[in-house]
Amino acid sequence: MVAGQSKLFRAFKYTVYGLLTLNVWLFFNEEWAASALRFGDGIAFADIIEGFAATIDTAAWVVLLLMFELETYVLxxxxxxxxxxxxxxxxxVLCYAVICYAFFGYVTKLLFLMQVTPFTAVTDLCASAVQxxxxxxxxxxxxxxxAGTCESFTSSxxxxxxxxxxxxVDTDGYREILRLAWVDVINAGVWLGVVAVLEMDxxxxxxxxxxxRIQTLSNCAKYVMYSLLFLAAVYWGFKGDFVDFWDAFLWLVAFVFIELNVVQWQQEDERAAKETGAALLGDA
Structure with a gap:
């Protein structure tokens, strides 16, 4: 456990954790609507991870975050x-298993999105063929x-x-969707790397x-990975994907808190070791 965090700081920290928990619901709503179309005949158990990858991933990360908070601050x-x-x-371990499973879901979704075919039967989105x-x-x-919305989607x-x-979707929109799917995969993979290094810490x-040297290597690795995660958040922000941007931003803030916990924990242990050493010298 570490000390020295003010009540205001703790309130801010746990507010961030609460907002991340709320994001589970936001992702569920988004993926529930998409799955109704993607799996029109009902979603099979084996397809749940593809349909709800972000929901499952976020829920597991929230639990894992709380585990880190317990070990690095509360206890x-x-x-x-x-x-x-x-x-x-x-x-x-259970959280890691679910997170890896969710990563597989992101990959599966990306592979699905790659299976598109040119839709040459229609060149006008307002044609009756696509009603x-x-x-x-x-x-x-x-x-x-x-008929009321077809013209607002695209002129392609x-x-x-x-x-x-x-x-x-039109070809330009498809490229953007595919890029977002790639960013999801890369983001999820980098987070796996972050948590592996943090677990080692x-x-x-x-x-x-x-x-x-171990701490130096750890810090360098995390610097690179956090930079990649920041770039992913910026990309989502520029693309106007608010939920993904907001979620990415909150996770970066949350893991800054965990990193601070580890640093303060380390400082407390070093201070305790010095005090113990001084006491032993005094007794001698």
Whole structure:
């Protein structure tokens, strides 16, 4: 456990954690609407990860975040008994399994999006042939094509159709959707790297071995990965994808808190070691 965080700082930190929990619901709403079109005959159990990758991923990350908060801030070292340590490890392993599973979901979604075919039967989105079809306005976002909305989507006359769906998008829109899907995959993969390094930091700090060259390498690796995550957030911001941008921003802030917890934890251990050493010298 670390000390020295003001009530205002803790309130801000836990507000961020609460907002991240709320994002689970936001992603669920978005993916629920998309899955109704993607899986028109009902979603099979095996397809849940593809349909709800962001929801499952975010939920697992929230639990994992709370595990890190417990171990690096809330619980004192003396409270982390062998039993508590095993429980925390088990919960984290379960979270890692779900996060890896969600990463597979992002990859599966990307592969699905690559399975488009040119839709040459229609060159005018307002044609009767595409009535009762949907238009992809963004990744995981579809709107029904109607006489009142068809002109507002695009002026293009070149479209592609998503495999197995009565949904299409123009070629420029498809490229943007594919880029967003790639960013999802890259972002999820980089976060796996971040949590692997952070897990190493926590385990080494528990054994008071997080120092020297190991800490330098850890910091360098995280600097590169956090930079990539920041670029992903900026990309989502420029593309107007508010939910993804907001979520990415909150996660970066949340893990800054965890990093600060680890730093303060390390400082407390070093201070305690110095005080113990001074006391031993005094007794001598």
């Amino acid at each position: 004192e070292d003396r409270h982390i008994t062998r039993f508590v340590g095993w429980v925390l490890q088990l919960l984290r 009762n079809w949907a238009y992809a306005t963004d990744l995981d976002q579809y709107e029904m094509i109607t 006359n070149q479209f592609v159709r998503f495999y197995g769906m009565n949904a299409l 926590v385990q080494l700090q528990t054994r008071e071995r997080l120092h020297g």
